[in-house]
Every structure is written in C-alpha cells, then in structure tokens.
C-alpha cells in the first residue's frame with residue numbers, strides 16, 4: 323500500500339516540497355517522472371489529470387478536454403495566498419469527478435490529490451459536496467497561471483499549473499476562516515481513498531459505541547487536518563491521544579467550550595471554532611468527546627506502568 327504523509331497541512335508541507343522541487347529542477351529532474359507520468363518532459367507540467375480509485379489507475383482527462391467542458395467559467399474567489407479577490411478560469415470539481423468516475427465518487431470517503439512534488443493532501447468528499455469546489459486552469463486577470471505567496475516577509479511567485487483547487491468563498495465565512503486549507507496547487511492526479519486505509523491508527527476500536535463512531539467521522543471532518551490521533555493526522559495542532567489525551571488534564575465541560583469557541587478561552591489561539599454553520603453543534607461536540615474518550619481508554623499502557631516495567 324502507498325505510504326501516506328503524516329501531515330495533511332497543505333500549505334506548510336507542500337510549500338517545503340515546492341522549494342525542494344525548485345532546487346532540483348535545475349539539476350535535471352529524473353525522479354519526477356514517477357509522479358508526472360511519462361508524457362511530460364522534465365520541468366513541464368503534465369498535460370492530463372490522472373484518476374485512480376483505491377490506488378488503481380482508472381483513466382485520465384486531457385487538460386485540453388477539461389478546458390472545453392461546458393461548465394467551464396470565470397469565477398471570482400478570495401485567494402488565500404494573495405489574500406485578495408482573484409478571477410480564475412475553472413471547471414466545477416464535481417463535473418470533472420462525474421466525468422471520471424460517474425456519480426459513484428459521491429459515496430466515497432476522501433479525495434486524495436497528488437501535486438507535482440509528490441505531496442498528497444486529502445479532502446473529505448463531504449466537504450466537496452457541502453461547498454463549491456473548482457479546478458482552476460488559468461487566471462482571468464493575467465497570463466501567468468501563478469500567485470504571489472507571502473511568507474516570512476518575502477513574496478514568492480508560485481506556479482499553479484497544471485491545476486489549482488479553489489473554492490467559492492466570497493460569501494462563505496466558514497471557508498474564508500479555513501484560510502488555505504483545501505487549496506492545493508500543481509495538481510496532477512486524484513485518487514478516491516478510504517479513511518481506514520489512509521489513517522488506520524485514527525479508527526475507533528472494534529465494538530466502539532455508535533456515538534464514538536459518529537464522533538470519529540466528525541473528528542475526521544473537522545479536526546484531523548490539524549491534530550493527530552495515535553500519530554495519524556495533521557501537525558498544526560498537537561497529538562490528541564498518545565501519550566497524552568486532553569481528557570487526562572481537562573474536564574469535558576472545558577473541552578466542549580474550547581471546541582465550540584477556542585477564542586473565547588484564549589484570544590491568541592490559532593485554532594478555529596467548530597463550523598458555526600453546523601445545525602447540531604452540541605451533538606457534534608458530544609460525539610467528538612465520546613470518540614476522544616474511547617481512544618484514550620483504548621491506548622496502550624504507558625511505558626513503565628506495565629508490571630514488568632518495559
């Protein structure tokens with residue numbers, strides 16, 4: 323099975339990866355062929371988007387075909403790297419997925435994207451169904467398909483080709499709040515994957531309560547891009563189970579308040595509130611806490627507390 327990266331935090335890791343890519347580019351990129359496929363000469367973006375299902379290749383769509391799709395349009399979004407409104411030429415992601423997989427992708431759990439540098443961010447299918455995602459293939463306001471990215475006081479010109487995942491976020495506070503999460507660029511492939519294949523250590527144990535199972539799905543949708551459970555997940559926030567669960571040092575009322583509105587507890591925090599648009603936030607928080615409790619109870623005993631001291 324393919325190895326998944328430990329982190330889902332798109333911007334950080336893929337940015338490092340991009341730098342690495344730039345530095346090897348001049349040196350004649352040999353290994354990139356593995357990611358790009360054979361059609362693209364080294365250094366040129368590939369001319370087709372590849373599709374896989376559970377790591378098996380199922381087909382590809384030429385970019386020239388993608389640009390000609392009837393739903394292609396110019397859309398305006400708040401671009402998170404330039405931090406301003408930008409117009410892109412784009413096609414709706416669901417139309418592309420329908421063309422590649424028929425409607426069956428809607429029953430899957432996650433979309434795993436592959437970027438030019440091999441970085442693989444995952445996005446829950448539920449997020450694509452809940453919001454308007456587009457695959458951009460050009461900028462409408464300039465010829466270069468690239469954005470300025472500000473980092474540590476420096477501006478970097480980031481090429482986006484062949485494709486950039488963008489979201490209609492101009493009137494969607496939740497998406498705006500999520501910043502650059504879900505905006506991977508230089509996309510070359512899409513795979514449909516199962517959470518249990520990608521994050522086996524995040525799964526609740528067999529026999530876990532229905533509420534804990536539901537909490538796991540909510541945790542996957544709202545928390546795991548920043549937090550790890552037993553080493554699986556993102557690295558923006560801390561590991562939340564092994565060796566320390568927040569339930570070891572906080573009570574559940576405090577945690578419920580924290581998840582609902584972290585800035586009310588600590589105005590400096592980088593953690594966003596749980597999606598304010600959810601209809602049943604209290605239930606979702608209860609289920610997530612039940613999941614965290616179940617995972618804490620199923621932890622392997624800490625070293626040293628075993629009778630034989632191992």
Ligand code: HEC
Nearest residue numbers: 544545548549558559560568581588591592593594596610
């Ligand atoms: C965008 C990233 C991000 C998301 C999404 C996120 N967190 Fe966090 N979380 C953080 C960061 C960063 C911290 C570290 C503390 C800080 O910055 O204040 C943190 C801290 C925590 C803590 C420790 C609080 C303490 O002081 O003991 C818990 C528990 C937690 N998060 C749970 C969750 C849960 C549950 C979810 C999903 C509902 C979630 N987080 C979603 C980034 C995130």
